Amino acid sequence: MIATILRQAPADRRTRVTAWRQLSDILAQRGNQLAEDDIRRSLHALAVLRPHVPEAVRRDCARALARHGRFAPLVAFYANDVPAVSAAMLRDVRLSETDWLALLPATNAMARSVLAGRRDLPDGVGRALAALGAASVALPQPAAVVEAEAMPSSTTDETVGAAPSQISELVRRIDKYQSRRGQPASARKARRSFQFETGPDGVIHWVDGVTRGAVIGLSIAHAAFGGEPGADAAAAGAFRQRAEIVSARMWLEGMADEAGEWRFSALPWFDPATGQFRGYRGTARRPQPNEMPYGRPQEEDPGDSIRQLIHELRSPLNAISGFAQIISGQMFGPVSQSYRAMAETIVADAASVQSIIDDLETAARRGHAVADQASDEIVDVGAIVKQVEADLGALLAEQRIEMTLARVGAGPFLGRAHDADVRRMIGRLLTALVDICEPGGILVGQLVTESPHDDMLQLRIVRPAAIRFATATDLLDPGFSPEGEAPGAAVLSLGFSLRLVDSLARAAGGRLDIGHNALTLHLPSVTSKPEAERELQQGE
Secondary structure: OHHHHHHOOOOOHHHHHHHHHHHHHHHHHHHHHOOHHHHHHHHHHHHHHHHHOOHHHHHHHHHHHHHHOOOHHHHHHHHOOOHHHHHHHHOOOOOOHHHHHHHHHHOOHHHHHHHHOOOOOOHHHHHHHHHHOHHHOOOOOOHHHHHHHHOOHHHOOOOOOOOOOHHHHHHHHHHHHHHHHOOOHHHOOOOOEEEEEEOOOOEEEEEEOOOHHHHOOOEOOOEOOOOOOEEOHHHHHHHHOOOOEEEEEEEEOOOOOOOEEEEEEEEEEEOOOOOOEEEEEEEEEOOOHHHOHHHOOOOOOOOHHHHHHHHHHHHHHHHHHHHHHHHHOOOOOOOOHHHHHHHHHHHHHHHHHHHHHHHHHHHHHHHHHOOOOOOOOEEEHHHHHHHHHHHOHHHHHHHOOEEEEEEEOOOOOEEEOOHHHHHHHHHHHHHHHHHOOOOOOEEEEEEEEOOOOOOEEEEEEEOOHHHOOOOHHHHOOOOOOOOOOOHHHOOOOHHHHHHHHHHHHHHOOOEEEEOOOEEEEEEEEOOOHHHHHHHHHHHO
16 A cells, blocks of 8 residues: 555645545554555655645644554654644654653654643653753743644634635534524523614614624614514604604614614714704613513524525625626626636626525525424435436536446335435535546445335445545534545535535435445435335235
């Protein structure tokens, strides 16, 4: 295996990253069993590859290898990388006391500062660090840097020097919001009141006590209808008369402790010098139990936050796509070919994002009602797989990828789920995996119906080389994208695609399993276990 990897000269960034991961994993697991010449050549190859492998990839490899690596030369190699990579390896790796003592002279001051902070090292290692003296240990890193480096890989972006991806940040905010909604009220800081001030037009321009984004920009001069955020008609009527507002209603959107109904009172204020009307100043509070219908608030919909996010995404997306279509169609006059080509690319990307948003909306609409009602719709999963294969024909030809999906079992491959959801799941899964396959590679899978006792159809896809060593946590991280993805994968990251497939599968009563060798999509079969057992009894 080592010889095979070393014989191949990495030609591009993706093959270099793949070679780095393969060599590191082999040395970590079997380094003590390899010949000395193979070890020397492997470490030399890693040293040559290191300048061409992004720091984020090296850091994630170090973090993964630290959990099971016991090969001291490889630990020493990673320990002499940049501080972020070195710390990721040295914070958790376990070595024998003999290996630690042999390793210390080969480490730099920053690496030894990480080891000095550990309390689980053998006593002999602690004494050796003390004997080296304070001058051999670097100053402690700022807390913010340490926290950033200690952050799990699921909350970091794979791009060197870039901020966390927007998709990852949005999904992380949704997860945080949903987790807060699941906490008891006593675990959150309940916001019971706030103060605000409006301008002469009735638009709130200052607030204290709640998040600015939840209130700034709302108007008390016009009544809000249809569940939109804003004030009621009583406040709007008092505003027109420049009269005092008493216990009017206001509805807000935002976090759980801000969203919902409020009651506010406000007084108009005037310029002392000119007498000119300047706006309203007031306070808002949560309504008392006896002020709410039947004494209790309306039940919350767990999909509200995602639907709100979808609404916020659609408007700018439609605007961007519309302007791009205007440029592409030269509706306002002649446009150069380069700008038209750019506009056409934007339109295509916007269509892809629109498809993603549609999938999110489907998951938000059906995801919370999974356990209550199963779908009665019967779909031919085998036919859908065949159709997706045909739809991907052009992409497969462009990337020079061969896809082979065998059928295992007597069939027919009938599932119990919504047809549109099954098409989304299978299409997203296969497209995402094709995007990360190497040109000229093969994507192998099976559509399986097991024994009559199994109530699940299974679509198994062997892991492509780019994600062969990725953990399940990484693969389901919405910001995860392996190095070397095809251009078509830029709109939707692999991690986001797999997370979406898993969400839709669970909404249908199935799941997406991340195995060591394959990804398996489980979908409910038409023949349930009780029915299968009855058939077996009748046969006997």
